[in-house]
Amino acid sequence: xxxxxxxxxxxxxxxxxxxxxxxxxxxxxxxxxxxxxxxxxxxxxxxxxxxxxxxxxxxxxxxxxxxxxxxxxxxxxxxxxxxxxxxxxxxxxxxxxxxxxxxxxxxxxxxxxxxxxxxxxxxxxxxxxxxxxxxxxxxxxxxxxxxxxxxxxxxxxxxxxxxxxxxxxxxxxxxxxxxxxxxxxxxxxxxxxxxxxxxxxxxxxxxxxxxxxxxxxxxxxxxxxxxxxxxxxxxxxxxxxxxxxxxxxxxxxxxxxxxxxxxxxxxxxxxxxxxxxxxxxxxxxxxxxxxxxxxxxxxxxxxxxxxxxxxxxxxxxxxxxxxxxxxxxxxxxxxxxxxxxxxxxxxxxxxxxxxxxxxxxxxxxxxxxxxxxxxxxxxxxxxxxxxxxxxxxxxxxxxxxxxxxxxxxxxxxxxxxxxxxxxxxxxxxxxxxxxxxxxxxxxxxxxxxxxxxxxxxxxxxxxxxxxxxxxxxxxxxxxxxxxxxxxxxxxxxxxxxxxxxxxxxxxxxxxxxxxxxxxxxxxxxxxxxxxxxxxxxxxxxxxxxxxxxxxxxxxxxxxxxxxxxxxx
Numbered sequence: 001x002x003x004x005x006x007x008x009x010x011x012x013x014x015x016x017x018x019x020x021x022x023x024x025x026x027x028x029x030x031x032x033x034x035x036x037x038x039x040x041x042x043x044x045x046x047x048x049x050x051x052x053x054x055x056x057x058x059x060x061x062x063x064x065x066x067x068x069x070x071x072x073x074x075x076x077x078x079x080x081x082x083x084x085x086x087x088x089x090x091x092x093x094x095x096x097x098x099x100x101x102x103x104x105x106x107x108x109x110x111x112x113x114x115x116x117x118x119x120x121x122x123x124x125x126x127x128x129x130x131x132x133x134x135x136x137x138x139x140x141x142x143x144x145x146x147x148x149x150x151x152x153x154x155x156x157x158x159x160x161x162x163x164x165x166x167x168x169x170x171x172x173x174x175x176x177x178x179x180x181x182x183x184x185x186x187x188x189x190x191x192x193x194x195x196x197x198x199x200x201x202x203x204x205x206x207x208x209x210x211x212x213x214x215x216x217x218x219x220x221x222x223x224x225x226x227x228x229x230x231x232x233x234x235x236x237x238x239x240x241x242x243x244x245x246x247x248x249x250x251x252x253x254x255x256x257x258x259x260x261x262x263x264x265x266x267x268x269x270x271x272x273x274x275x276x277x278x279x280x281x282x283x284x285x286x287x288x289x290x291x292x293x294x295x296x297x298x299x300x301x302x303x304x305x306x307x308x309x310x311x312x313x314x315x316x317x318x319x320x321x322x323x324x325x326x327x328x329x330x331x332x333x334x335x336x337x338x339x340x341x342x343x344x345x346x347x348x349x350x351x352x353x354x355x356x357x358x359x360x361x362x363x364x365x366x367x368x369x370x371x372x373x374x375x376x377x378x379x380x381x382x383x384x385x386x387x388x389x390x391x392x393x394x395x396x397x398x399x400x401x402x403x404x405x406x407x408x409x410x411x412x413x414x415x416x417x418x419x420x421x422x423x424x425x426x427x428x429x430x431x432x433x434x435x436x437x438x439x440x441x442x443x444x445x446x447x448x449x450x451x452x453x454x455x456x457x458x459x460x461x462x463x464x465x466x467x468x469x470x471x472x473x474x475x476x477x478x479x480x481x482x483x484x485x486x487x488x489x490x491x492x493x494x495x496x497x498x499x500x501x502x503x504x505x506x507x508x509x510x511x512x513x514x515x516x517x518x519x520x521x522x523x524x525x526x527x528x529x530x531x532x533x534x535x536x537x538x539x540x541x542x543x544x545x546x547x548x549x550x551x552x553x554x555x556x557x558x559x560x561x562x563x564x565x566x567x568x
Contacts, residue, residue, distance in 0.1 A: 114300035
């Protein structure tokens, strides 16, 4: 049945023909991805305004659900940088309870998107909008990390972008030297680690992420500075949070209609952003492994993950491109690798989580600065401003600045409206209406019988107009402009060639009917030519046979011209 539920998780099809070789590859990839995900989960959790363990719980619960129920073989899910801004904003305005409700609602919305088979539509959001708010998120993430990166003593950091940077400038003298060294050194280690591993032939360690290396090195450095140099100004996770290594019990938040209504906007933002990021990640993965993900199943899997995650105290999650590519590059080829990644994080959480209290906050800020740089896509951003049409550049810049100056909810709402408007404009531009003057060239005519190819002269008193493309909003106004320019009151017959009109909508029908009635009032007969069966059926259902007469709706141009000669 074509309209049956499109829910076919890749996990269950992948394990049907599973073998030891595939498991060995998935095991290695899952362990490595779990290690890669650890520092990012902690950093994303703290940056989002929650405790570090909530970031790891999100990676465990949501990562497991996405691998079990998603539509991609290699997708790795968890908290991502894209959600930092929106999550922090929701917590600031509605509290943790509000975030839990918004994430649950977003999960429901994602499931609905998948059930309604809208997975492919999400991917048609214009690229300038995606680049605009992704780059805007990157700049916002970077701006939120300056305080911790430099160890600045600021009681309250303003949420407004401009005010935040003014506060940084006013308080630059409060920056801590040793925290700054830790933060900047972390950025340097992450950036240089791949080159260092190659240069010193550290092949076994090349698969370790630079972020984990930076955390280990800088944590040890901070401990040594505190122990032997008496440096106590380097703030650590333990100074700001109390670390617990126990899995929380699932709890359902109390819901009220007023709360649900107030959180619809943030929930839609989470759902749309999660859908876009997960489907982009899955599409990129398809190109690498030569597979095709199921978009609708992926959205349902993402929805299940975002319902499960907040029940255990987690935050929103989606497919993560960096972790997915790490999975692929290390041999992962089935969702089992994602399940193993979640299991590795669970083991680390239960047995090693107390060690996280020694990680310097400046080091985590350095990790997020690198993440923001990777998200910024500044090369794509600059290339689009130089090469793309002005309309695309305008949308790109507006989305970018709306994300920075206001918030992601406003930017995504604007982006969705722009997507619709751009689509309507581009569709309208595909329809061409023009007047045919003097004679008709039939050499490329699809509505003529073969063997009659020639030039047909347009008789005196006959006007010919041709519509190429869908006849809908926009085309009608263009048709009126063309008629005003080329039309003549001395005309007796107007032939409208519709051989290249694949469909006509209600707006097109309304405009065509008005034009026919206006012409009849002027004593001009309308003859339609080359009407295909689909459009002809629509016209007849809407009374055009009675309006024009059946003899004035013809199948090709020579019949239309013959009818015009009879009338003149």
